[in-house]
Amino acid sequence: MITLRSLAISLLVFCNCSAIAGSKVIGTGGATTIEGSAGGGIVPWAVINGYASSGQWSVTGFGNQVGVDDFSLRTIGAGFSYGNQLEVSLTKQTLALETIGGDLKQTIVGVKYHVAGELLYTEMPQISVGAQWKKHQNFELPQAVGALDDQGIDWYVAASKVWLDAFAGRNLLLNATVRATKANQTGLLGFGSAEDNSYQLMTELSATIMLTPHWAVGAEFRQKPNQLAFADEEHWRDVFTAWFINKNVSLVGGYVDLGSIAGLPNQQGYYVAVEATW
DSSP: OOOHHHHHHHHHHHHTSOBOOOSSOTTTTOEEOTTSSEESSSSBOSSOSSOOOTTOEEEEEEEEEEEOSSEEEEEEEEEEEETTTEEEEEEEEEEEETTTOOEEEEEEEEEEEEEEOOTTTSSSOEEEEEEEEEEESOOHHHHHTTEEESEEEEEEEEEEEEEEEEETTEEEEEEEEEEEEOBSGGGTTOEEESSOOSOEEEEEEEEEEEEETTEEEEEEEEOOOOOOTTSOOOOEEEEEEEEEOSSSEEEEEEEEEOOOBTTBOOOEEEEEEEEEEO
């Protein structure tokens, strides 16, 4: 069984280096999304995970749990970054179908590269490009409801910027992400359909206020494609609070509204996440 600890150890062995908490400002690595990329809860930001500065590595382990009316999603994974430039992550997802029984599993390998700008120090926002390769592990149910493929790649570009002293003396982070995807319910219901196997361009937005250097509140919106004929797929929303205890540990909790999933409406509930960085 793959565990959070074994994933983190494997990444450390792979990079053959020691992880270092660098000189980046606390909170600027963001949290870890349900797909393993640094960002909020459901939207990847342009930030690079961890606190590695120039010439340094950083290793992150994370676990997320989402619970809504008829489903629960468990995520576990690890990632590493280099020089506040490159981010690579490996994520395992399990969606429990609590009303109808069974589960759906997916593996995600993510890569993100910081191409221009800086989150804090330039007028230009920090801009990153990323890709998420997703592989479904038990494709029978998605195939039965019309999904065409058991794997796919999401491509995205994200822009993030912090405005200092922007709102009642607090710092404000805004992020906009544009994603090209064929994924149904982020890939947990497969990719594409016989009727529509084209990439869809989706917009994802985040706004976060740093109430203190260690405590943030925010909200996100994620546009979703609607490709399966058997049930509508609706956009996602969340509100969250994040506690950056120090540069090694952070906790996130929030409320999520995932709309209709697999024909079951009003999927609302909680989101919690823990992240450890070395």
